[in-house]
Amino acid sequence: MAVEINKGPLLGMRHVQTLLIFLNITCLYIGRLNVGVSVVAMTNAESTNPNFPEYDWSLAQKSYIISSFFWGYVFTQFLGGYLCKRYGAKSVMFWGSFASAVSSALTPLFIGFGGWQAYCGIRVLMGFAQGLIFPCIHQHLARWSPPAERNRLGALSHTGIECGNVCAMFLSGMIAKSSIGWPGISYVSAGVAFVWCIFWFIFAANNAVESRFIGETELHYIESSLKHNEDYHKTVIPIPWKAILTSAPFLALLVARSAESWGLSTLQAQIPTYMNGVLGMDMKSNAFFSALPFLAMWLMSYVYLIAADVLLAGNRLSLTALRKTFNSLAFWIPCVTLIGIGFLDQEQKNLAIALMTISVGVNSGATIGTSLNTIDLSPNHASILMGIVNTAANVVPIVTPLIVGIIVEEDSNRSEWQIVFIIASVIFLFGNLVFIIFGSAVSQPWDAEDFLKSKEPELAIKPTILEAAKNDDELAKDTLQSVD
Template sequence: MTAEINKGPVVGMRHVQAFLIFLNITTMFIGRLNVGVCVVALTNAETTNPDFPEYDWTEAQKSYILSSFFWGYIFTQFLGGYLCKRFGVKSVMFWGVFGSGVCSALTPLFIGFGEWQAYCGIRVIMGLFQGLVFPCIHQHLAKWSPPTERNRLGGLSHTGIECGNVSAMFLSGMIAKSSMGWPGVSYVSSGIAFLWCALWFIFAADNPTESRFIGEAELHYIESSLKHSENYHKKVVAIPWKAIWTSAPFLALLVVRCSENWGLSTLQAEIPSYMNGVLDMDMKSNAFFSALPFLAMWCMAYVYLITADILLNKNLVTLAVLRKTYNSIAFFIPAVTLVGIGFLSKEQKNYAIALMTISVGVNSGQTIGSVLNTIDLSENHASILMGIVNTAANFVPIATPLVVGWVVEDNTDRTEWQIIFIIASVFFFVGNLIYLIWGKMETQPWNAEDYLQVKDQELGKELASNDAPKKNLSLQINEKTKDDSNATSG
């Protein structure tokens, strides 16, 4: 009978770190997504608080504002992965969120003197700051999460996405209608960001050995479970770029994340337009129907999390089976429902809402299904992997509206929309199929701390062995030459 492992207190510092990441993601999404409400309030004051300035911006100008965040966001994902390995997660995440909070606080001022152009500019800068954060999150989880608890802590952390979506929608609307008006949305967002920075500064640590609050039992439990060298936290592990880019499991992860973003961006950004044009529904004016899919997504995230915990703890499935099953549910069901939505008429609006809610709700399984796979492949380089994946995946929401604009010439033509939904379904299906075939949930050889040194040694031995026959041949030729010379002179 084996002795029970002492994991420390029921709520330890590893749980505190996961909760801080949850709050971090929620905070970032509130700052990122409040722009939808703000743009409406800024261009139609009667819908919120008419006591604040109103601007006459065109649809094109409003679309620039809505997308400008991602112009900056896509360019610092990779940088964030590198910086947190070089300077530590705590510092990079702090400045990423603090910078985002400053941008929120300055937004009303910028709009006042530069209107929509300045609004775009400050959103781009906010995107640059927030782009640093997500790669840090995965590196932090890799250093704080024992392998047996990784799904639980990682899954709980990432439910901040759904919480942020719902919070941004409800909080922003209520604030804009209050006496604070649309400027209050930015001020509250910045206040939440600064509050998080204070909590992070006090309680966060780059790794368990640097935490001021962790107990000996929990420290030993985490560090012994991760199985790395004693001086691991004091050195920067060299990045095996070639091995990463030639790794089939990593490339499968890259493909599936890009596929997911294509399908989800279609669900989130284009379905409301379809329902408005084809089904004659104004989803944006109905707060309940707008929030319903995200509420379903938030609830389903916990369903996935709890069932995953039970299945893994009772050894009913392997991690690989769990991830691929969850990801298949999150991809294949929306692939079918998207096509189904395209065949519904105006008389079947309720079915359309139901299918949209199901599609978005079940898609939350992709967090446990594939998002956390970066840590499976490499604990040491999780931030780098996430930086690469997020850079590629966040180009997709920029491309999706362009394809829609090219295909859908008449917003009320259902057949044109069916093409869009079929394209998204193909991305969902093919992306997950590639993940099922080539995706892996085991630590890759190139994760080893001394991987590059070992490869260099192996290369040196190979070169030496390849040179040996040449040296022997050269020696034989010299000896033959001497023998011939002696024979001639004799």
């Protein structure tokens, strides 16, 4: 007979941390992705509020603007992982989010002074700030989530990605058409981020032990389930770099996340331009239909979440099998639909929108498929793993807009967009195949707190043998001298 565990209140502080992370990711993605709509609004006054400046930027210049965020983002992933282990997630996430909000608030001012080059510059600064945060998010989830609830809490918090996508696409378009025009997109994005910083400062804690609001029952439930030493929260565990970088499951995750980043960044950044150029939609309808695929993604993320809970609770699938199954759905269905989109034009815009909605909607399964896999492989080093994975995965969004800028010389040319979508499909196919073969959701041996210490005796064997041989030689010499 199973013993019922007292987990504390139905909604405890671990759920508050999950909600805060959800809201944080939402705010980050609003600031990160509103550029796709903003660039269209700034360069096409007829489709937005005409009372604000219009800029004549080329497709190549717009590609630089879209990709510039990631120029800064990739350089602070490792730093974010290190600072999180050193100072805790609360401080690093607060200052990273605050700096991102400041960058967003200053964006219209920078554009007014320096045009598209200044726009790129402030986006790079925003990328620097946001790059610190995601490694901390995974470390924070590992410290607050009991293993039995880790998949659920992690997936719930990551639905902020889809929520942020919807807000960035839909609300940005509405704001651009409003009285505050395209500058209002940056101001609203900054405002919601500043409000989040206030709530995070009050309610967040690096771990359950440090929380001012947690009850004793919930504290005991979380800490006992994690099964670590009493001094765990005060100890900085050495990082087994060699073991991490030669781990097949980790390298498979790295490839899969980079492949997903390619396909999804193509859709996220290019949907407004594609719908405006190929499908001939104005900004108002563009905003709604650009957001529609990500609304489907948001809703589908909860379908995946419920299905995962049912499958895991009934022991129908192991966690590894679950991750690979959901990731296959998230990667391989878009392989087909993306190619189909490239063969449609204005007369078939409804079908194009439907296929795009399916592509992005089913891709939400990647959250359960690969996004949380860093915590599976190593709860103790989740921030470091996420720093490595996010660095590699976010080099990709630097490249994809630039490649689109090279391939698509005229944004209304359907055949050029076909090439873009076929490339994304092939990469999706390959990335998931690698994950199926080599991926895992089992905690790795190098996650152990004493992993590096356990290697020290092996390294000490050779010196011990040499010392013993030396002692034997000295004993033989003494024996010969005594005989003489």
